[in-house]
Amino acid sequence: MSRILIVEDEPAIAELIGINLKHAGHAVSQAQDAAAARSAVDAVLPDLVVLDWMLPGLSGVALARHWRSQERTRDLPLIMLTARADESDKIHGLDAGADDYLTKPFSPNELLARIRAVLRRRSPESLDEVVVIGRLSIDPAAHRVLCDEHDIKLGPTEFRLLHFFMTHAERVHSRAQLLDRVWGDHVFIEERTVDVHVKRLREALAPRQCEQMIQTVRGAGYRLSRQASAGSR
Numbered sequence: 127m128s129r130i131l132i133v134e135d136e137p138a139i140a141e142l143i144g145i146n147l148k149h150a151g152h153a154v155s156q157a158q159d160a161a162a163a164r165s166a167v168d169a170v171l172p173d174l175v176v177l178d179w180m181l182p183g184l185s186g187v188a189l190a191r192h193w194r195s196q197e198r199t200r201d202l203p204l205i206m207l208t209a210r211a212d213e214s215d216k217i218h219g220l221d222a223g224a225d226d227y228l229t230k231p232f233s234p235n236e237l238l239a240r241i242r243a244v245l246r247r248r249s250p251e252s253l254d255e256v257v258v259i260g261r262l263s264i265d266p267a268a269h270r271v272l273c274d275e276h277d278i279k280l281g282p283t284e285f286r287l288l289h290f291f292m293t294h295a296e297r298v299h300s301r302a303q304l305l306d307r308v309w310g311d312h313v314f315i316e317e318r319t320v321d322v323h324v325k326r327l328r329e330a331l332a333p334r335q336c337e338q339m340i341q342t343v344r345g346a347g348y349r350l351s352r353q354a355s356a357g358s359r
Contacts, residue, residue, distance in 0.1 A: 128152050128153070128172075128173035128245060129170065130147055130154055130174050130176065131154075131157060131174075132154060132155070132176045133157045133162075133175060133181065133189070134156070134176070135159060135181055136178075137158075143176060143237065144156060146234040146237070147241075159183055159184075160182075160183050160186075160188070161184070163181075164192070167193070170306075173203065173245065174241060175193075175203070175204050175205070176205050177190060177205065177224070178207055179209075179210055186208070186219075187219060188222075190219070190222040190224055191223060193223070194223035203245065204223060204224045205224065205225060205228060205237070205240055206219045206220075206226070207228050207230065208228075208229060208230060211229040225244045226240050226244055254267040257289070259292050259295050259339070260339065260352050261274050262292065262331075264289055271285065273331065274334055278330055281326065283309075284323055284330060287323055288327055288350075290308050291349070291350035294350075295349075295351070296350070298343045298347050298348070298349045299348055299349065300347040301318075301347055303347070304320050304348070305320060324340060324348055327340060339352075
């Protein structure tokens with residue numbers, strides 16, 4: 127399930143998109159203008175934004191440029207959905223940072239297909255593919271983790287945390303970034319919660335000596351490293 131924000135000032139269109147996205151299994155939130163959209167993204171980083179061009183106040187193009195200029199949102203997947211169908215408008219929207227551009231009137235099925243394609247390109251962690259890093263493998267569809275072909279039992283939060291680490295191997299993630307990407311709505315969650323779940327994850331991996339793969343980077347956060355996967359078995 128992906129978290130998708132719909133930024134659209136026409137309620138009927140927003141409702142149509144929302145219904146189709148929910149039927150496809152996504153979690154949906156809505157904003158009717160740029161200010162509300164910025165507040166929503168500041169509170170919870172979505173997996174993708176469906177963004178209208180013509181909005182009250184700040185335009186969708188200006189909003190896309192703003193998000194692309196910020197470190198936290200520069201990789202946020204954006205699909206622009208607009209009545210502006212000229213080629214020059216499409217180029218303008220894509221140059222502003224949109225990953226895809228769909229004109230109104232539109233087919234909900236086509237929008238869903240484009241959302242899947244963008245998530246596949248930009249967010250591999252949202253897919254159900256098996257991921258293998260060193261001695262560890264994780265199968266999201268079967269909700270199964272193996273180390274040296276031995277089952278590792280994880281709670282749901284530790285499973286999501288490990289999945290995120292494995293789909294972003296070698297990258298350092300701050301506690302705030304992990305709260306965004308693993309917990310989603312982090313407004314009422316303390317950053318120390320991340321430490322607790324990292325500790326639980328390491329404890330679950332320890333019997334197979336795979337806990338060394340989860341590394342603490344002092345002053346920066348955590349990462350999963352392939353280099354630590356060749357430890358004693």
